[in-house]
Amino acid sequence: MTTEVAHLVPFDEAVSRYEPVIGLETHVELGTATKMFCGCPTTFGLPPNSAVCPVCLGLPGSLPVANRAAIEYTIRIGLALHCTIASWCRFARKNYFYPDMPKNFQISQYDEPLCTNGWLDVTVGGQSFRVGIERVHLEEDTGKSLHVGGATGRIHGAEYSLVDYNRAGIPLVEVVTKPIPDTGALAAEVARSYVTELRDLLRALDVSDVRMEEGSLRCDVNTSLAPPGAAEWGTRTETKNVNSLRSVERAVRFEIERQAGLLDAGLRVVQETRHFHEDTGTTTSGRSKEEAQDYRYFPEPDLVPVAPPESWVAQIRASLPELPAARRARLQATWGLSAENMTWLSNASALDLVDQTVAAGAAPADASKWWLGELATDANRRGIELADLPITPAQVARVTALVKVGTLNDKLARQVLEAVLAGEGEPDEVVAARGLAVVTDDSELAAAVDAAIAANPDVAAKIRDGKTAAVGALMGAVMRATKGQADAPRVRELILQRLSE
Ligand SMILES: [Zn+2]
Numbered sequence: 001m002t003t004e005v006a007h008l009v010p011f012d013e014a015v016s017r018y019e020p021v022i023g024l025e026t027h028v029e030l031g032t033a034t035k036m037f038c039g040c041p042t043t044f045g046l047p048p049n050s051a052v053c054p055v056c057l058g059l060p061g062s063l064p065v066a067n068r069a070a071i072e073y074t075i076r077i078g079l080a081l082h083c084t085i086a087s088w089c090r091f092a093r094k095n096y097f098y099p100d101m102p103k104n105f106q107i108s109q110y111d112e113p114l115c116t117n118g119w120l121d122v123t124v125g126g127q128s129f130r131v132g133i134e135r136v137h138l139e140e141d142t143g144k145s146l147h148v149g150g151a152t153g154r155i156h157g158a159e160y161s162l163v164d165y166n167r168a169g170i171p172l173v174e175v176v177t178k179p180i181p182d183t184g185a186l187a188a189e190v191a192r193s194y195v196t197e198l199r200d201l202l203r204a205l206d207v208s209d210v211r212m213e214e215g216s217l218r219c220d221v222n223t224s225l226a227p228p229g230a231a232e233w234g235t236r237t238e239t240k241n242v243n244s245l246r247s248v249e250r251a252v253r254f255e256i257e258r259q260a261g262l263l264d265a266g267l268r269v270v271q272e273t274r275h276f277h278e279d280t281g282t283t284t285s286g287r288s289k290e291e292a293q294d295y296r297y298f299p300e301p302d303l304v305p306v307a308p309p310e311s312w313v314a315q316i317r318a319s320l321p322e323l324p325a326a327r328r329a330r331l332q333a334t335w336g337l338s339a340e341n342m343t344w345l346s347n348a349s350a351l352d353l354v355d356q357t358v359a360a361g362a363a364p365a366d367a368s369k370w371w372l373g374e375l376a377t378d379a380n381r382r383g384i385e386l387a388d389l390p391i392t393p394a395q396v397a398r399v400t401a402l403v404k405v406g407t408l409n410d411k412l413a414r415q416v417l418e419a420v421l422a423g424e425g426e427p428d429e430v431v432a433a434r435g436l437a438v439v440t441d442d443s444e445l446a447a448a449v450d451a452a453i454a455a456n457p458d459v460a461a462k463i464r465d466g467k468t469a470a471v472g473a474l475m476g477a478v479m480r481a482t483k484g485q486a487d488a489p490r491v492r493e494l495i496l497q498r499l500s501e
Contacts (some may be wrong), residue, residue, distance in 0.1 A: 007080040007261045012185065012252050012422045014225070014260035020187040022180050023251055026198060028173045029141065029215070030073050035169035036140040036304075037064030037107065042171075044214070056169035057104030063302050066091070070138060070171035071114070071306060072316060073207040077173060078115025078136045079317050080201055084432045086114050088307045091300040098165050100143035108139035112299040114306060117161075120201070121325065122193040123343060124186050131194050132178035143168040172209075179222075179233065187223075187256065194349055195219055199245075200324040218243045221276075223255035225263060234259070235269040239276050239283050242498040251276045254283055320380075324351075331355065335364035348376055350386050353393055360397035370396055374417050391420050398427045411484045412436045434449035439485045440493070445478070448486070449494045452477035463499045471495055 009017075031214045035042060038055035054062040092110035095251050117134035122129050128361045144167050149159030172255060174199065199210045199217055224236035238261070239251045254276075259269050273286040278423045289470045322330070326345065332342045332352065334360070345351050357367035371386060375396070379386045397417055402408040408416060408431070419430040431437055439445060452474045453460045462470040 006264075008254075009260035009264060010259040011188075011257055014256050015185045015187065017227070018225040018234075018256075018260055018263065019181070019228050019230070020183060020256050021226070021236070021254075022183065022187050023225045023236070024177045024180075024191060024194060024248075025220040025222070026175045026195065026219050027220075028175065028202060028208050028210070029217070030070050030078075030171040030173055031206070032067055032069045032073065032171055035071055036067050036138070036171040037169055039167065040166075043138055044167060044295055046166055047164065048162070048315060051166045051240055051395070052168070052256075057165060058101075064107065064300075066303060066306065067171060071308065073115050073171075073205075074136060074138045074173050075275055075308060075313060075316050076205050076207055076320065077175065077202065078118065078291040079313070080205055080320060080323055081115070081118035081120055081133045081136065081175070082119030083115035084110065084138055085313050086116070086306075087310070089114055090305045091099075091303050092297045093132050093300050094139075095296045098142065099161070100145045100165075101134055101166070102143070102165060102168060106140060107300050107303070109137035113137035120194065121341075122190060122195050122197045124189045125213045126339070127186065129178055129180070129183065129186075129190050129193075131190075134176045136173060136175050136179045139172050141170040141172050152445075163262055176256060181233070188249045188252040191221060191252045192245050193347075195247055195248050195478065197324065200346060200349075204324055204327070206321070212243050212245065215243060216340075220273075221248055223241060223252055223253045223259065225256060225259045225271070227263075231260065234263075235271050235273055237269065237274050237283075239274045239406060240286060241278050242280075250281045252282060253474055254281055258283070268479055282436050296489065327351070335368075337364055337368060340345065341368060344372055348386060353386055353396075356393035357397045357400075361392045362397040366400040366403070367393075367396065370413075371419065374435075378418075378421055389421060390395065390423065391417070395420050402427060402431065404467065406487060409436050409438055409484070409488065412438060436485065438487045439482050442490075445482070445486055446498075447476045449474075449491065449498055451481065453495070453498060460499060463495070 018344065032042060034040060036058055038053050039318065040051045040056055042052050043051065053063055075085055089109065089112035091107050093307060094108045094110070097104050113135040116134070118133035120131050120133060122131060143163055143165040146162045146164065147153055147158035150157035155161060177194070180190065184478050202208050202210050208216055212218065219242045221239045221242050221279045222236045223239070223342045224234035226232065226234040237255055242248050242251050262269055268449060274283040276283050328342050330352070332339065345354055345368060353371050354364065354367045357371070358364050375386060377391060379389050399408065399413050403410065403413050405460045414438055416427050416430050419434065420427060424430050424433065440463060456474060459470050459473045474495050475488065475491050479486055479488065
């Protein structure tokens, strides 16, 4: 197959010789209580086939009824993305056969989406990009197949397959961007930033729990390359079901490196769907041409058209919450942090946490420092989101307060945070139990200072001669002797005082 290539062109070189164009199709599971066309619950983790009824099982004679909340959520998303909301549109039947789809068709929207022609701004490396939104449409999810007995979990080699229809009929929204040109070397980061910004927007709108790891937000990533100045964009590939922010970035990078390798060798990029592999960061060819589907779309005859009255749309518009970009600007002005710092916070999903830590009394810079530093490192190590760490903003605020009054220095604060994360209790309990407070007791410090001077007579002599820069060596000795718990400025004072006597 010519779609696989032996050599990859390093990313930086590839984007210096070819113009990437990216595009993203994001599927969002809506957080409604019931399914799209029936009253079955959408609760996650129910026993297989316990949340089903004649409608979502596609039994003969059953009729769907559209879920008003799902339509309202879709309009909320459309309005927040500056889209035009259709005054009249229809659902469409997308025909194909698959075991996890009991009706043998999926109800979706085709040429009459509910929301069209919007935009979302993203910032990468201080540069702003306006990503055009082609459409936002509503559809139902399919069921889930489980292939048992094989080594790979795929149908090939499996002994038998099970199907769970609990997911069949769960409302999904698909947000499709227009092609995004002119991103150059920032293409992969723009893709990631767009999905991050969209995720934050959906979370603020309270329409989905947007958990990528549970599949409630997943992306198809389109990538193409063209020689600079070419009249047309290159042939695009579509990498399906990418399910983490990091993978979105890696998928774009890999496709650019792979396609540049093909073009360099004088080969053609084949228009196809591809799969992304988390373990290797590569993509492989998915669906081949002879499997390409003709979905034979037609307007869904069992549903009335969707015609949201203007007054309802206006009411939804008026109820939109403060959106992430506006909130970031407001918080930045209040907190006095740099734009770069604010970008780091939103990319790490730490804005809410810092906001709550500040509300609990911490200085914004301190709250930002701990959440982006020590705590982000720990969350990374555990492979979880910052918000899922076993520590509360109030506990972080308490640690910053203990630093501020001099009970802790940064090194000790780190130990206290580690202990709280390890479940050893509240910060004050940890400080008491571990005896971690900074030693400010002069008599205790004086003994350590005297010992350090006695052990380093040559350093002491230099300081007596006025070379005060040497004081660092003695401070180091005192800090070691007190296991880092001494108050450093006080130690310095005591050493200089002693040696000037
Ligand atoms: Zn049902």
